[in-house]
Each structure stands twice: as C-alpha cells, then as structure tokens.
Amino acid sequence: MNAELIFFGKxxxxxxxxxxxxxxxxLYASLAVLMAACWFLTxxxxxxxxxxxxxxxxxxxxxxxxxxxxxxxxxxGKVPHRSxxxxxxxxxxxxxxxxxxxxxxxxxxxxxxxxxQHDHAHYLAYQAIIFPVLLVWLLASFRIANPAIIAWxxxxxxxxxxxxxxxxxxxxxxxxxxxxxxxxPDMDSDL
Amino acid sequence: xxxxxxxLGISIRTRRSRRRLxxxxxxxxxxxxxxxxxxxxxxxxxxxxxxxLLAIGGLYGIALTFLGGYGQIGPMPDLSGDRTPAPRWxxxxxxxxxxxxxxRAAHPEHPASPxxxxxxxxxxxxxxxxxxxxxxxxxxxxxxxxIVFQYIYPRSQFVAIPVYAFLILVIYNxxxxxxxxxxPDMEASE
Numbered sequence: 001m002n003a004e005l006i007f008f009g010k011x012x013x014x015x016x017x018x019x020x021x022x023x024x025x026x027l028y029a030s031l032a033v034l035m036a037a038c039w040f041l042t043x044x045x046x047x048x049x050x051x052x053x054x055x056x057x058x059x060x061x062x063x064x065x066x067x068x069x070x071x072x073x074x075x076x077g078k079v080p081h082r083s084x085x086x087x088x089x090x091x092x093x094x095x096x097x098x099x100x101x102x103x104x105x106x107x108x109x110x111x112x113x114x115x116x117q118h119d120h121a122h123y124l125a126y127q128a129i130i131f132p133v134l135l136v137w138l139l140a141s142f143r144i145a146n147p148a149i150i151a152w153x154x155x156x157x158x159x160x161x162x163x164x165x166x167x168x169x170x171x172x173x174x175x176x177x178x179x180x181x182x183x184x185p186d187m188d189s190d191l
Numbered sequence: 192x193x194x195x196x197x198x199l200g201i202s203i204r205t206r207r208s209r210r211r212l213x214x215x216x217x218x219x220x221x222x223x224x225x226x227x228x229x230x231x232x233x234x235x236x237x238x239x240x241x242x243x244l245l246a247i248g249g250l251y252g253i254a255l256t257f258l259g260g261y262g263q264i265g266p267m268p269d270l271s272g273d274r275t276p277a278p279r280w281x282x283x284x285x286x287x288x289x290x291x292x293x294x295r296a297a298h299p300e301h302p303a304s305p306x307x308x309x310x311x312x313x314x315x316x317x318x319x320x321x322x323x324x325x326x327x328x329x330x331x332x333x334x335x336x337x338i339v340f341q342y343i344y345p346r347s348q349f350v351a352i353p354v355y356a357f358l359i360l361v362i363y364n365x366x367x368x369x370x371x372x373x374x375p376d377m378e379a380s381e
Contacts, residue, residue, distance in 0.1 A: 066326075075319075119315030122322045130362050137355035144231070144352065145244060172326060 001114070001180060002071050002107075003187045005062065009095025014071055015189040020181040027058050028178070031170060035163070043159060048166055055170045063177035072177045075118055079108045117180060125175035132168040136161050192310045192374055194259065194268040203266055204379060209371040212266075213258075217368070220254050220360060228353040254360055258367040267367045268306065270314050313370060321365040329361055 003015040005023075014020055034054055038047035056067070064070025068080035110118065142149045143157050150157060196204045203209045227247060230237070237243045259265020306314065333354055 075323075116312065116315065119312070119319045123315045123318035126318045126322055126362065126366070130359065133355055133358050133362065137352065137359055140352045140355060169330075172330065176322065 001073060001184055001187070002064075003189055005071055006095075007061065013189050015187040017184065017186050020071070020184065023062060024178045024181050027062060027174070031055060031058070035166065039159075039163070044162055044166070048162060051166050052169060055173045059173055059177065063174055063181070065177040065180075066173070070177070072180050073110050073114065074108055075110075075176075077109050079105045117184070118176070121176040121179040121183070124179050125171070128175060129168060129171050132164045132171065136164045136168075139164075192268070192306075192313050192370055193266055193377065195266055196377060196379070198266045203371075205376045206372075206374065209266075209374070213368045213371050216257060216364075220357075223250060223254075224353050224357060231352075251356065255363055258364050258371065260367040261363070265367075266371065268310075270306070270366070313374075314366070317366040317369045317373075320369050324365065325361060329358075333358060 003013070005012045005014050012019075014023070031051060031054060035051050038044050038050055041047060059065065059067045060069045062070050064072040065075050068074065074080070139150060139157060139160055153160065155163075193203065193209075196202060198212070201208065201212070203212055227250075256262065256264045259267035260270045262269055336354065
C-alpha cells in the first residue's frame with residue numbers, strides 16, 4: 001500500500017491509519033449522499049448510474065486495487081499500461097497525469113505480506129457482499145409469495161431492488177480496498 | 192484443507208473425483224433452478240402454498256450447504272476458523288468452564304483446531320479468486336441476462352428471484368468449489 005496519495009498534483013500523507021479511516025468514511029458518506037440525492041431528484045431514473053460512476057472515480061483517485069492510481073497497489077500486480085500517446089491537456093491541467101517510469105515498476109508489485117493481506121481483505125469483503133444481495137432476494141420472494149407483506153414500504157419494489165443492487169455493486173467495487181485501508185496500521189511516512 | 196475423504200458414500204480423495212462432484216453440483220443447481228423458475232412463472236399462485244415454499248426452501252438450503260464451508264456439513268471444514276477469539280488468561284480451575292467450545296477448538300494444542308496457517312492462506316486466496324471471477328465474469332453476465340430477460344419477459348419479479356438466488360449460491364459456494372477443484376490428491380487414510 002502507498003503511504004501517500006497524489007490528489008490533483010498535491011501529495012497527501014496517508015501513513016497514519018486515522019487519515020485512511022477518515023478517507024474511507026468520507027468516501028462512503030459521499031456515495032450515500034449522492035445515492036439519496038439521485039433518489040430525491042429522479043427516483044434513480046437515469047441518475048442511478050451516476051453512483052456507479054462515482055464509485056469508479058473513487059477507485060481511480062483514492063482506493064486503487066482494481067484500478068491504476070489510488071492508495072492500494074494493483075491486485076493483479078501488473079504495472080499500468082504505458083501509452084505512447086502524449087497525455088491530454090485536461091489531464092495535465094488537472095494534475096492527474098502520472099507517468100509510469102521504469103524505475104517505479106517495482107512499486108506496483110506486492111510483496112508476500114501484501115498478497116496475503118489482499119487475499120484476506122477479499123475474504124472479509126466477500127462475507128459482507130452477501131447481505132444486500134440476500135435482501136433483494138428476500139424482498140423479491142416476499143413480493144411473489146405474499147405482496148401484502150411489503151405493501152407498507154413507501155418505495156416501489158423495483159426501486160428497492162435497484163437501490164440494493166446499486167449498493168451491492170458499489171460494495172463490490174470498493175470494499176476490499178476499504179478493508180485494507182481501514183485495517184493497515186500506521187506506516188512510515190514518505191513525506 | 193478438505194475435511195473428509197468420502198462424501199455421501201463417494202470417495203473425494205482424488206482431485207478428479209472432487210472435480211466431478213463440483214461439476215455435478217453446479218449442473219444440478221442450474222437445471223433445478225431453471226425448472227423451478229419456469230414452473231413458478233407458469234403458475235405464480237403456487238408460491239402461496241406452504242408446501243411449495245417448503246420444497247423450494249428445502250432444496251435451496253441443501254444447495255447452499257452441500258459443499259460445506261459454513262458448518263460441519265459437507266466436504267469443506269468451517270471456513271470461519273480464524274474468527275475464534277484468542278483465549279484470555281483465566282484461573283486454571285475455571286478454564287474448562289469458561290472457554291467456549293469454539294475457543295477450545297482454536298487452542299493450538301487442541302486436536303480439533305479448525306484451520307492451520309496453510310488452510311487460512313488457501314481459504315483467503317480462494318476468496319480472492321472467487322471475487323475476481325465474480326467481478327470479471329459472473330456479474331456482467333448476470334446483469335446482461337437480467338436486462339435481456341426483462342426485455343423479453345417483462346414480468347421482472349420472476350427474473351429477479353432466480354438471478355439473485357443464483358448469485359447468492361455463487362457467493363456462498365464459489366470459494367469452496369475452487370478449493371475442491373484445485374487441491375491435489377489426498378493421501379489415503381489408514
């Protein structure tokens with residue numbers, strides 16, 4: 001795991017665990033607020049996908065793991081693809097262009113301890129993801145078996161399925177990285 | 192890692208026999224779920240009979256626990272082996288009364304210690320692989336299937352149930368399937 005986060009060109013020290021935990025809380029709180037806002041605006045019609053894209057952006061900018069960038073090293077241990085094309089002007093202006101230098105390649109590979117931590121984080125995340133999926137299934141089953149049971153809910157059942165599925169997908173994209181950031185003890189600062 | 196050498200009277204000592212078990216399990220699950228979904232979509236009222244619910248629930252319960260990993264049933268041991276709390280210091284005469292069954296099982300000198308270090312590594316690695324497979328293959332496939340079926344067959348609630356039921360089964364049983372698939376042949380017990 002990287003001890004510093006490069007956020008729009010600014011280097012942020014993330015070595016202390018409390019900072020990483022704050023980041024995780026802020027990320028999930030922001031995603032929850034976005035989801036609630038999308039519900040109040042359009043009942044997720046057309047806007048539900050924004051939550052998905054927000055989770056992807058959070059992975060790219062902060063979490064890493066399955067995406068280049070972010071704090072967690074790539075889970076596949078591969079160095080991000082180096083494009084021969086010059087970077088876009090927007091990427092340069094926003095300071096989000098991070099060229100992969102040959103000397104940096106080793107920093108993308110995880111050592112044995114990190115691999116073991118990745119695996120364990122996936123084990124923990126795997127246990128949690130079952131819950132939103134299980135809730136959708138239970139609601140769908142109740143809806144068919146006895147619709148009166150869920151008639152008191154203020155939201156239409158299809159919207160509940162969609163919302164819970166969105167939560168499951170968001171957790172699926174972010175949870176292993178969040179577990180790693182949450183559990184890793186204080187690191188030596190590079191700054 | 193694998194808890195027993197025979198399961199339901201079939202030897203699962205060799206990797207080949209375990210692979211047959213895994214293939215048979217998933218094929219059976221797919222066939223039963225497809226048949227049940229089709230039958231329910233023809234007559235949704237059948238789900239309001241308690242015996243239909245009982246039959247479906249029973250079959251699903253068997254499917255969930257068949258490969259083990261979440262208790263003492265099935266070929267896999269309980270995979271939550273490292274969740275046991277470390278035994279705290281207690282007066283020796285009170286130890287037996289105070290230590291829970293699980294804490295006793297986790298004690299290194301206890302013969303029934305659930306998972307050793309290699310097992311824990313293997314379990315975590317299997318969950319990583321299962322996560323990757325679900326993320327890269329299964330989830331996109333299921334989302335595509337869900338959209339296509341909803342388009343062809345607009346009664347979405349009848350599509351949601353089997354899709355989610357299958358997803359739950361995969362989340363529960365894919366790591367166990369991977370371990371059963373990859374573990375080498377075991378030595379024959381005396």
